[in-house]
Amino acid sequence: GAVVSQHPSRVICKSGTSVKIECRSLDFQATTMFWYRQFPKQSLMLMATSNEGSKATYEQGVEKDKFLINHASLTLSTLTVTSAHPEDSSFYICSAISREGAPLHFGNGTRLTVT
Amino acid sequence: AQSVAQPEDQVNVAEGNPLTVKCTYSVSGNPYLFWYVQYPNRGLQFLLKYITGDNLVKGSYGFEAEFNKSQTSFHLKKPSALVSDSALYFCAVRAYSSASKIIFGSGTRLSIRP
Numbered sequence: 001g002a003v004v005s006q007h008p009s010r011v012i013c014k015s016g017t018s019v020k021i022e023c024r025s026l027d028f029q030a031t032t033m034f035w036y037r038q039f040p041k042q043s044l045m046l047m048a049t050s051n052e053g054s055k056a057t058y059e060q061g062v063e064k065d066k067f068l069i070n071h072a073s074l075t076l077s078t079l080t081v082t083s084a085h086p087e088d089s090s091f092y093i094c095s096a097i098s099r100e101g102a103p104l105h106f107g108n109g110t111r112l113t114v115t
Numbered sequence: 116a117q118s119v120a121q122p123e124d125q126v127n128v129a130e131g132n133p134l135t136v137k138c139t140y141s142v143s144g145n146p147y148l149f150w151y152v153q154y155p156n157r158g159l160q161f162l163l164k165y166i167t168g169d170n171l172v173k174g175s176y177g178f179e180a181e182f183n184k185s186q187t188s189f190h191l192k193k194p195s196a197l198v199s200d201s202a203l204y205f206c207a208v209r210a211y212s213s214a215s216k217i218i219f220g221s222g223t224r225l226s227i228r229p
Contacts (some may be wrong), residue, residue, distance in 0.1 A: 042222075043221045049216065103164050104159075104207075105161065106151075
């Protein structure tokens with residue numbers, strides 16, 4: 001089945017530094033990738049949608065200069081949390097879709113802790 | 116606008132009993148409907164989907180879901196629960212429009228007691 005690899009699974013960084021999270025579709029070409037944020041005991045909040053070769057579409061309230069998304073190829077999207085602060089600590093999950101109507105395939109998530 | 120409702124935050128079932136996790140949706144036009152399961156500190160795993168065809172959809176791990184257009188529901192079911200089914204379950208919907216996003220419900224925590 002379709003596999004999405006997300007790396008790292010866990011990262012601890014100091015306030016003010018930047019962190020990059022990678023999301024790769026291993027056995028299919030992802031026309032669209034999505035980045036979600038999940039708070040404890042809550043549902044997934046869509047942060048942005050990215051299509052290969054074009055700028056990401058951010059959801060209302062998500063700072064595009066803080067959460068930089070790059071989708072350089074059909075198999076790789078990256079999320080960079082710039083100048084991280086403790087309130088950015090969260091569980092970030094990426095997902096990818098190969099075609100219309102197909103289910104999303106999710107990475108295993110990244111637990112970000114900003115100290 | 117699209118929306119998904121999972122009215123139960125938690126469902127408790129004894130092992131071996133049937134389980135149902137409820138989901139209702141609102142979308143313009145025909146929906147794509149999905150169920151996902153999440154284990155602690157992990158991403159979501161796809162269980163099953165409805166796009167068209169038979170209203171009863173069978174998925175992974177013995178789960179099934181029934182699409183009911185008149186009630187706009189897509190409840191997840193399993194005839195006999197296992198302790199290992201304990202997890203967080205999400206219902207999701209997307210309209211046929213390629214520009215529409217997948218919207219997730221708030222999640223239902225399923226707890227199966229031995």
